[in-house]
Amino acid sequence: MRKKIVAGNWKMNLTLDEGVKLASEVREFVKNNPLEQLPGKPGVVMFTPAIHLDRVTQTLHNTKGVQTGAQNCHTQEKGAFTGEVSVGMIRSAGAGYVLVGHSERRAQFDETNEVLAEKVNIILKHNLTPMYCCGEVLEERDEGKLFDVIKEQIEKGLFWLSKEEFTKIVIAYEPVWAIGTGVTASPEQAQEMHAYIRQLVEEKYDAETAENTTILYGGSCNAKNAKELFANKDVDGGLIGGASLKAEDFCTIIQSY
Ligand code: 13P
Numbered sequence: 001m002r003k004k005i006v007a008g009n010w011k012m013n014l015t016l017d018e019g020v021k022l023a024s025e026v027r028e029f030v031k032n033n034p035l036e037q038l039p040g041k042p043g044v045v046m047f048t049p050a051i052h053l054d055r056v057t058q059t060l061h062n063t064k065g066v067q068t069g070a071q072n073c074h075t076q077e078k079g080a081f082t083g084e085v086s087v088g089m090i091r092s093a094g095a096g097y098v099l100v101g102h103s104e105r106r107a108q109f110d111e112t113n114e115v116l117a118e119k120v121n122i123i124l125k126h127n128l129t130p131m132y133c134c135g136e137v138l139e140e141r142d143e144g145k146l147f148d149v150i151k152e153q154i155e156k157g158l159f160w161l162s163k164e165e166f167t168k169i170v171i172a173y174e175p176v177w178a179i180g181t182g183v184t185a186s187p188e189q190a191q192e193m194h195a196y197i198r199q200l201v202e203e204k205y206d207a208e209t210a211e212n213t214t215i216l217y218g219g220s221c222n223a224k225n226a227k228e229l230f231a232n233k234d235v236d237g238g239l240i241g242g243a244s245l246k247a248e249d250f251c252t253i254i255q256s257y
Pocket of ligand 1: 009102174178179180181182218219220221239240241242243
């Protein structure tokens with residue numbers, strides 16, 4: 001059975017103390033509610049600012065099923081790239097995941113599918129898990145181009161991988177119009193796109209690979225609507241922004257299976 005995941009993307013929020021406090025609260029929740037005893041047995045990932053990774057990872061030490069991740073990485077191993085963070089550094093801080101291609105990075109930092117493919121490559125090389133984001137803007141949806149956009153993002157970013165490599169990827173579908181807007185995709189809209197992505201994977205690789213691919217939904221997912229979204233057969237959890245910054249909300253979402 002494919003893995004269910006609830007991930008929090010803190011983006012550029014929370015001081016170190018605030019982040020450690022949030023992680024401690026999630027740790028206490030998981031201690032009292034072991035993830036493997038929840039119906040969906042979800043894994044939890046906290047994508048913190050890079051500078052918080054080390055301390056947050058230590059805070060979560062021995063919290064079964066909870067991992068940390070970075071929100072971005074550089075394409076190169078090391079060198080003269082002032083201000084950047086390498087996958088080796090992320091790994092040495094104890095993280096297990098790296099987000100790739102979040103729409104904010106695609107739009108604000110000009111990250112192309114080709115650059116994202118390089119990032120996926122170096123993340124896999126370091127044995128970390130890339131969580132690859134895709135999503136259409138409202139105009140593309142309104143013009144009926146949404147499936148073409150997602151297809152291109154996934155083909156160029158991921159479909160050069162071997163089947164074995166692809167099994168190590170997690171996909172997050174985040175419609176850009178739903179991110180931080182309070183407008184969530186309806187359960188039907190989310191299911192429709194997730195099923196489409198799974199079909200693409202089946203066509204490229206095979207049915208078993210498609211069946212085992214974890215596809216998360218992101219975009220104004222919160223403590224109130226998570227259950228309804230996660231109930232869809234192709235939605236394997238969520239990538240949560242704003243609602244991941246409050247332990248109570250995030251923990252409610254973790255229990256939403
Ligand atoms: P919101 O949950 O704040 O809409 O953000 C979603 C997101 O971008 C997670 O990566």
